[in-house]
Amino acid sequence: MNPSAHYGMIATFDTTPEITRAAGLVREAGFVKWDVYTPFPVHGLDAVMGEKRSRLGGLSLAGGVLGMLTGIALVAFMNLNYPLIVGGKPIFGIIFPFPIFYELTILLAAFGAFFGMFFLNRLPRHHHPVFEYEGFGASSDDKFMIVVEASDPMYDELRTKVFLESIGGHDVTLIPAGKMAEDGGAK
């Protein structure tokens, strides 16, 4: 067996109850470098896989705080840089420019959520070894797939294949390492 010759092994499942059960079994079996591919977010599947809550909230919050501070700094600087009383309102306050603070808070919090999602997912990444599997397209249609990476310490070409079939997977196939072998696979 030459582990660097291929990226891992992929098994296909047909329904959400099956994939959820199978994902639980893969985790129990002790695999660590594996992933599940589903055409839509399956409720509770990330918990079954032992995934922790997404850390995106923190990035969005940071964006929001930064947005609020940007708004305050913007208005404060511009009104002190060229003081001009309009409508008898003070040079700086928190009432009259509040809409500016508010909108910038939302804008940068949204940037935090949007770009943070890409950052946490390490996207865009247009080439990934899983795309080398020719049947992979079905995972964005109606099939659910489990990939066990060859770099997993428990990985064994024969035993992993038997295992994936025993938990209900079909079309168990090796994924060639492809052009991106030096990349080290998924995170």
Next chain:
Amino acid sequence: MIEKAQPVDLPRRPLVENQRDYHWITEKVCGIVEGKTPVWWWVFFGLSGMVATFALVGLVYLVSTGVGVWGLANPVNWGWAIVNFVFWIGIGHAGTLISAILCLLKQRWRTSINRTAEAMTVFAVVCAGIFPLFHVGRVWFAWWLFPLPNSNAIWPNFRSPLEWDVFAVSTYFTVSTLFWYMGMIPDLGTLRDRATVVWKKYFYGVLAMGWRNSVRHWKNYEMAYLLLAGLSTPLVLSVHTIVSFDFAASLLPGWHTTIFPPYFVAGAIFSGFGMVLTLILPIRAVFKLHDLITQYHIDCMCKITLATGSMVGYAYAMEFFIAWYGANSFEAFAFINRAGGQYWWAYWIMITCNVITPQLFWFKAVRRNTALVWVMSIFVNVGMWFERFVITVTSLANDFLPSSWGYYSPTVVDIFTFAGTFGLFGFLFLLFLRFLPLIAVAEIKALACPQADPHNEDHPLNRKSNPTHRSE
């Protein structure tokens, strides 16, 4: 007795009819994009492109001649430009309501219509933005609206609601576009995976950002979706609130009222649902999406139109009450003048379309008559345009001094420019229908299909023996 009582088995209305499987949904929605371009599409595309040139010509004429080519003249210096701006931006609000507020309220039926509604939002805001941009007069100085250093060495006036508008509307456009695009990424991935032609592989591939449906990605994606929904909700409420401040922060009778923010937001959602119905019903018929956009969806949309329409009707009544109760003779005159003054016809068109029309949605027979619903949705659009016209023009035309009263009429340039924005909207919307997935495929599979529930092992589509399992 209590022990004997059994809970009634109330069947939930299916959100996807005829028990369609995942593959059917993919085929149905992607098939619209992948199939041959229909003849009607070319006809409407050409037509809307032609109409869009009206706006182009109108604006070129305006810029080369001056704002005088519009019907604005003392005392009415806010005319159709502001009316059209508020009209279009209001339409956008239903899209955000559907994508954000209904998401937070866990209204699963929204999945069938949210993509289309969000596209409508983005394109409506594009149309809206044109008007204030050109209304500034010297459009080449429009960048002074943004806090950038300029040769006058002064900064924007942050005390003005118009400057708040700049921030509110540009934030709204940006966040709506991000939300719309992010929701589309998994579906663009599906289109990429199914693409047979090279340019499509690249086009959808680049747009899909290498999305590969990993559960670890879905986790962050769903969180991002929830966060954007949570951020868009206060955003959408703030946008029309700030638009209403453009009026409410002035001192003019009929404008200077505290009811404006909630009244404008309700009106915006009302008009937006009118436009959603106007767009969705023909799409449903043309693409035969009856299994995905069911009668239940139409019922829900009609009911929201009814609810918001009633709020708008209440606001109209409350304005009159306060005008009387406030004992301010100028305020009282402003409202008597609205209903019986020189613009009485606009007022009564508004009342007929906005207060009376939606009340018909109480009746099931009306909601089930798709053609009638469509016609009524047009009435809602017309009524809401007239609402903005009535608010803007009546207060300005007859203000404090009778000697300075006037009568405002749009010019042909006003009319063609406004008509042109419908062409632009249609042009963009048709491009969307042709090239992007018009229904959120991944979302509808996850939320509207009962077989997607991992605990629903007994669902016929989840049984192993089921022949509908597609074999590779």
